[in-house]
Amino acid sequence: MSSTPGSRPRICLVTPALAAANNGNWHTASRWARLLDGPFEVLLTDRWRGEAADVLLALHARRSAESIAAWAQAQPHKPIALALTGTDLYRDIHHDADAQRSLALARRLVVLQERAVDDVPAPWRDKAVVCFPSVEPGPAVACPPTPPLQIVMVGHLRAEKDPATAWAALRRLAGRGDWRFQHVGGALDEALGTQARALQVELPAYEWLDALPHAETRERIARAHVLVNASVVEGAPTVVVEAVASGTPVLASRIPGHVGLLGADYPGLFGPGAAAALATLIERCLDEPAMLPALSAAAALRAPLFEPARERHTLRALMADLLEMPCP
Structure with a gap:
């Protein structure tokens, strides 16, 4: 629960890629920050530096391994959720010691499509939660007639x-x-x-x-x-x-x-x-x-x-479960 009575629970959302990277990890992290905002306060950062928070939500098992390990050592009673990226699932978690330590320390593993659960190593598979990505509807744009x-x-x-x-x-x-x-x-x-x-x-x-x-x-x-x-x-x-x-x-x-x-x-x-x-x-x-x-x-x-309401509900339910509170 929130460390300050009456305040919103605070999530520290760690992503190794911030806006300048303009890549998939950044778009995921920035979207999640928007979807969680409201019932939760979200600190979006590239590394946990000891800031007060109730949950650590980290993207990338290997590249966020330092933040995950530091959080677990400083406050082992507070939960960690780890979102697994493509390079996590299909490379790092199978041979990188830091990435494997992150899997062990996380209470929940977030994967972004249904096939990914099968790619989580068996000892940690029961931690996996599927959260499909979403996008807001874009402006209506006329597609040109073919050809070309x-x-x-x-x-x-x-x-x-x-x-x-x-x-x-x-x-x-x-x-x-x-x-x-x-x-x-x-x-x-x-x-x-x-x-x-x-x-x-x-x-x-x-x-x-x-x-x-x-x-x-x-x-x-x-x-x-x-x-x-x-x-x-x-x-x-x-x-x-x-x-x-x-x-x-x-x-x-x-x-x-x-x-x-x-x-x-x-x-x-x-x-x-x-x-x-x-x-x-x-x-x-x-x-x-x-x-x-x-x-x-x-x-x-x-x-x-891929509807935003579905992703929002999945994320908020996950955070509520980790904080042992009703789902907002």
């Missing part, structure tokens, strides 16, 4: 996002003039940035836009006919949720982070790294009039999972 097919890909240029697979797929479509591809994301890997610049010369239909403000990125997603997400590692990519909320069909790699959001039977999935399969799906979007409506209909079945 407007394709967008959103994600900083780094190996986990696997832009090379998307680029290889586009090269297979180089002989066609009925598509345009916009790529939004900063070059966290300068070598990939160099490749993106070269591809613009090689394929004039490809445009790398670098990093853009979030509102402008959402507008481009809403204006596109289809979003591509070729990642090899994802926790629960917000960009896919934003596309579904905008009614924009998605083509995504068949990895747990995508399957857990879109469903195992979603018709727009392709094998990780399978450029030929992605190219085939894009060609179907170009050539089969029923393809885009079929993708939209399949995504719409999942849309209720």
